[in-house]
Amino acid sequence: MAGSMPVSIADVAKKARVSISTVSRVLNRRQLVNEKTRVRVEQAIRDLGYRPNAFARGLMLRRSEMIGLLLPDLHGEFYSEIIRGANAQARELGYNLVLSSARDGDDSHALLRAMQQRTLLDGVAVMVSELTDRIQEALAGFALPLCVLDAEVDGSPHDSVVIDQRQGAVALMRHVTQRAGWRRIIFVGGHETNVDTIARLEAYLQVLAERDLPLVPGDVYHLDYQxxxxxxxxxERVRSWAGPGHGVFAANDEMAAGIVAAATAAGVAVPQELAVVGFDDTRIARMTRPPLTTVRVPMAKMGARAVELLCQRIAEPQRPPTRISLQPELIARESCGAPGVRLRAQA
Amino acid sequence: MAGSMPVSIADVAKKARVSISTVSRVLNRRQLVNEKTRVRVEQAIRDLGYRPNAFARGLMLRRSEMIGLLLPDLHGEFYSEIIRGANAQARELGYNLVLSSARDGDDSHALLRAMQQRTLLDGVAVMVSELTDRIQEALAGFALPLCVLDAEVDGSPHDSVVIDQRQGAVALMRHVTQRAGWRRIIFVGGHETNVDTIARLEAYLQVLAERDLPLVPGDVYHLDYQxxxxxxxxxERVRSWAGPGHGVFAANDEMAAGIVAAATAAGVAVPQELAVVGFDDTRIARMTRPPLTTVRVPMAKMGARAVELLCQRIAEPQRPPTRISLQPELIARESCGAPGVRLRAQA
DNA sequence: GGCTGTGTTGAAAGCGGTGTCAAACGGGGG
DNA sequence: CCCCCGTTTGACACCGCTTTCAACACAGCC
Incomplete structure (x- = not known):
């Protein structure tokens, strides 16, 4: 096995009685070297436990086969899925993933650090929770291949992958108004400035208008996703919410689960007396009784597509910017009270 | 701003009318250079948008300031927390995290790949789901600074961070037998070969013996953590399980939540007729009614300590191997039926 | 035999930094 | 005036690899 001192290409060359050029050729372009020589060199490589030095290699090749993934946070299943999808795709394409998270206060710092070591990373995929001017500017001036997740930077020449939140919420609202026959809908969102909540609320208003349903101002709540x-x-409110054709549209599964539990505890039957739907299709959605109708947001796919786009750009830097829009998928389960059709309930 | 061609240290030197040595000194050991010169060089660096090439730097310094984190999987809150803790600690210490996951079938491949690029990583933290001989061997022969999570490799000179699963499970069992007065305990575990399930089952048996409680063979089940x-x-079984002083010890929160839901649905009151406890203290534990008594496993801390240990070893390779054991924390909530004491319920 | 082509190899020039060493400079003391 | 010494600077030798480029051997061809 290998001794403790690092083995260099020169050691291999000496042992195999060839020049370092030949060793390098065996490593990179085997067909250029005579078979007998090649076998001898390969044997020397094995004997010595030689591994090429990635720094030296990268210095010539100008690629590390590493890409960065910068997320707003790493907490929870949401980001976990992005990471998972991104990692799988990166491995698939022969890259490794360098992870970093930038909480809001800290993000410019993290971005700068990522940029500082830019010569070590072949490209970066970034997700930002809010698009401040400073971040916008930092992204626009980014010298490295870049792919933006779940946001678009105006006039930047970068690739991006977005999820059509609005579309998913509209599909959900149409499902509950048409299939399940809801006529009064209570909206329970996250904070008013949250971009996801805004998109879902817009969809709520749009479909109310489409279906000529009245907008009751008191029926819109802003909580905190908990x-x-x-x-x-x-x-507190579930008794006043209950009624035939009444339902709650919660902006995530967790709040929907809380509402189902509170209703059940208060003796209000779900979905007969009060229907409930959630959003995200996290594991929680299948753990309520009845299981939640919700919208699956393809986080893993988003991570994967971002990496894919990024690697394409690394390979072909001049390619025009691409924008991928991912469609969420309606997952119809029992909690919305739609008749029998468990569309993809087992998915 | 920077032109599109890469700017090298020579460009900076020329612009500032000094030698490259001086530029290098400004970058690394500012105090060795005259202030007027330094200002001129710094100005040139800004004007040109110069960033040192990390490959060239690494080639001389033999460090990348990157460490690897290799996990069995990336799915779910469990790994998410490890990653989060590890990333935070790495950032703290000036390192970046390179992530990889090795599913069971794939793991040796991933390990090898990680080793292949070992000259790019300063060290690696590894978590393995099962310790096969092949993995054991791969780890023992690892040339790079290494820290093993949640497992110990016999006779290896590497650092490790483990969680004292057994101790946590014992604490839980003692709590339910002493404080909550359980006298018949149904154990619902994961697969029989799962290391966590094994540790928890051992604790179950140990405390049964301590308390002189009978072991009913039919009361031990092996499911799949779902x-x-x-x-x-x-x-199916909840009616036969119910009774005064009867309780279920589920090996994770998710199964515990399923059992609580099934009991409630069957009209069995939790914890009065059947008490239930879980394990892990995931978010689910606070979402059942009543909330689950469980054991908090400090995943984020495990990630952080592993990175800490790894970085210490990188700095001081000859240091003797360290082993850190982390204690889980009993989280007493209502589901176990212990009288009033909500120890750390709000934590 | 001389010429062209093909297969195989080695020497050497980078890649972009860091570190060593010696030179240049200037001031103070003998 | 010369010597010594501290400060500041530049020349240059690496680090380990890839990649020309030229050399060489050997074949087939005229």
Whole structure:
């Protein structure tokens, strides 16, 4: 096996009685070297436990086969899925993933650090939670191949992958108004400035208008995406919400689960007396009774496509910027009260 | 700003009318260079948008300031927390994290790849789901600074961070037998070969013996850690499980949640007629009614300590191997039926 | 035999930094 | 005036690899 001192290409060359050029050729372009020589060199490589030095290699080749993934946070299943999809795709394409997270206060710092070591990374995929001017500017001036997740930077020449939140929410609203026959819909969102909540609320308003349903101002709530607060709110209001054709559109599964639990505890039957739908299709959606009708947001796919786009750009830097829009998928389960059709309930 | 061609240290030197040595000194050891010169060089660096090439730098310094994190999988909150803790600690110490996952079939391949590029990584933290001989061997022969998570490799000179699963499970069992007065305990585990399940089952047996409680063979089940299967099992058995002083010890929160739901649906009151406890303290634990008594496993801390250990070893390769054992924390909530004491329920 | 082509190899020039060493400079003391 | 010494600077030798480019051997051809 290998000794403890690092083995260089010169050591291999000496042992195999060839020049370092030949060793290098065996490593990179085997067909250029005579078979007998090649076998001898390969044997020497094995004997010495030689591994090429990636720095030296990268210095010549100007590629590290590493790409960066910069996320706003790493907490929870949401980001976990992005990472998972991105990692799988990166491996598939022969790249490794360098992970970093930039919380809001910290993000410019993280971006700068990522840029600083830019010569070590072949490209970067970035997801930002909010698009401040400073970030916009940093992204626009980015020298490296870049792919932006779930946001678009105006006038930047970069690739991006977005999820059509609005479309998914519209599909959900149409499902509950048409298939399930809801006529009064309570909206429970996250914070008013949250981009996802905004998109879902817009869809809510749009479909209310489409279906000529009245907008009751008191029926729109803004919470914090947490189970507990949704449970508390519902525990208080659920009796006044209940009624035939009444339903709650919660902006995520966690709040929807809280509402289902509170309703059940208060003796309000779901979905008969009050229907409920969620959003995201996290594991929680299948753990309520009845299971939640929700919208699956393809996070893993988003990560994967971003990496794919990024690697394409690395290979072909001059290619015009691409924008991929991913469609969320309606997952119809029992909680919305639609008749029998468990469309993709087992998916 | 920078032109599109890469700017090298020579460009900066020429622009500042100094030698490249001086530029290098400004970059690394500012105090060795005259202030007027330094200002001129710094100006040139800014004007040109110069960034040092990390490959060239690494080639001399033999460090990349990157460490690898190799996990069995990336799915779910469990790994998400490890990654989060590891990333935060790495950032803290000036390192970046390179992520990889090695599913079971694939793991040796991933390990080898990680080793192949070993000259690019300063060290690696590895978590393995099962310790096969092949993996054991690969780890033992690892040439790079290495830290093993949640497992120990016999006779290897490497650092490790483990969680004292057994201890946590014992604490939980003692809590339910002493504080909550359980006298018959149904154990619902994951697969029989799963290391975590094994540790928890051992604790179960140990405390049964301590407390002179009978071991009923039919009361030990092996499922798959999933909500659905636990729900299904409990739906069938819950009436026969119910009784005063009876309780279920599920090996994770998800199965515990399924059992609580099935019991409630069957009209069995939790915890009065059947108490339930889980394990892991995931978000689910606070979403059941009543909330679950469980054991918090400090995943984020494990990730962080592993990175810390790894970086220490990188700095001081000859240091003797360290082993850190992390204690899980008992989280007492209502589902176990212990009188009033909500120890750290709000934590 | 001389010429052209093909297969195989080695010497050497980078790639872009860091570190060593010696030179240049200037000031103070003898 | 010369010597010594501290400060500041530049020349240059690496680090380990890839990649020309030329050399060489040997074949087939005129």
């Amino acid at each position: 189970y507990d607060t949704a449970y508390a709110l519902a525990a | 909500y659905d299967t636990a729900y299904a099992l409990a739906a």
